[in-house]
Amino acid sequence: MGQKIDPRGFRLQVTKDWSSRWFANNQSFASNLIEDIKIREFLMKKFGRRAAIGRVIIERPAKSIKVTMFTARPGVVIGKKGEGIEQIKKELQTMTTVPLHVNVEEIRKPELNAQIVGDQVAQQLEKRVAFRRAMKRSMQAAMKLGAQGIKIETSGRLNGIEIARSEWYREGRVPLHTIRADVEYATSEALTTYGIIGIKVWIYKGDMNVNKANLFKATKEEDKTNRKPGARKPAPRKRKVEKDAIA
Incomplete structure (x- = not known):
């Protein structure tokens, strides 16, 4: 039900995307997830509402971490001559063993x-x-x-x-x-x-302008996977024709 579920999860892959964008195997998935949670908690605790942070996106390309902060007050995060963002990098780097990069994006509205x-x-x-x-x-x-x-x-x-x-x-x-x-x-x-x-x-x-093929692609693939091997496809429904129309 749309009234009960989180609107973000309900629209994933259609109009919304994940806040953590990476793939991992079973061994490293838990550790990566814990790192993401710690990074977000640290940023919200350090800046909180003072910097008006709207969203934090974490990506992991090629054995590195890319953190993108969307804020309405980028000057509070960056600081004078970029001193603030350099301090953030040093503090976040202690939470992980791979190289970390921090980007700041401004929220216009x-x-x-x-x-x-x-x-x-x-x-x-x-x-x-x-x-x-x-x-x-x-x-x-x-x-x-x-x-x-x-x-x-x-x-x-x-x-x-x-x-x-x-x-x-x-x-x-x-x-x-x-x-x-x-x-x-x-x-x-x-x-x-x-x-x-x-x-x-x-x-x-x-x-949003969403292609109908993308909307129903997931449901079609799910039907294929759930169908038993060797099972016949359901026969198409015959269209009823009125006698008056034939006459």
């Missing part, structure tokens, strides 16, 4: 990045801003910059109430079942005096 929007709402909640006001501010900013729809949900002890609850607001349309829809999804947390408040953000940017 941070209001359309789900992760940055979620972090901004979390920052406002931590500053005791009313959750409805924080949500509506972010939604209005996203719609002004061209988003076709946005939905934000907050869960927890909203406004300090004793019983936790969830509230969500939506502007425009956010199709969750349409695979070709370009929907960004992210989660964030606000650490308040009353406890943790969870935040979910969906941003719909429009439909």
Whole structure:
């Protein structure tokens, strides 16, 4: 169901791609995955919301690691004369044994990045801003910059109430079942005096031009693999013709 599953995993290989792009055998897969988790946790802990990091992509070409950071404030990451990024390379290199390269990409419209929007709402909640006001501010900013729809949900002890609850607001349309829809999804947390408040953000940017052959390629291959050897193909259905049309 599109309403329950993570929108990113639901659209993999169609409109979305993996954040970790590499192949490994059974022996090295676990160690590579642990390295990726440590790298992402280190970057988020070091910069966090201060640098407005939207996404971190990790690639492993030819026995090396390439880390690409997408941020709305590249100056915070790079530092003066590139001192900041050199320090990052040294600290990340201690986590792995292969050569590591770091690239920084700028996010031109941070209001359309789900992760940055979620972090901004979390920052406002931590500053005791009313959750409805924080949500509506972010939604209005996203719609002004061209988003076709946005939905934000907050869960927890909203406004300090004793019983936790969830509230969500939506502007425009956010199709969750349409695979070709370009929907960004992210989660964030606000650490308040009353406890943790969870935040979910969906941003719909429009439909992408996806070839139908690519959409159904995976399902056709799955049918071939699941078919028993020697089994006959299902006979094509005969088309019914109305008697009046023949006459």
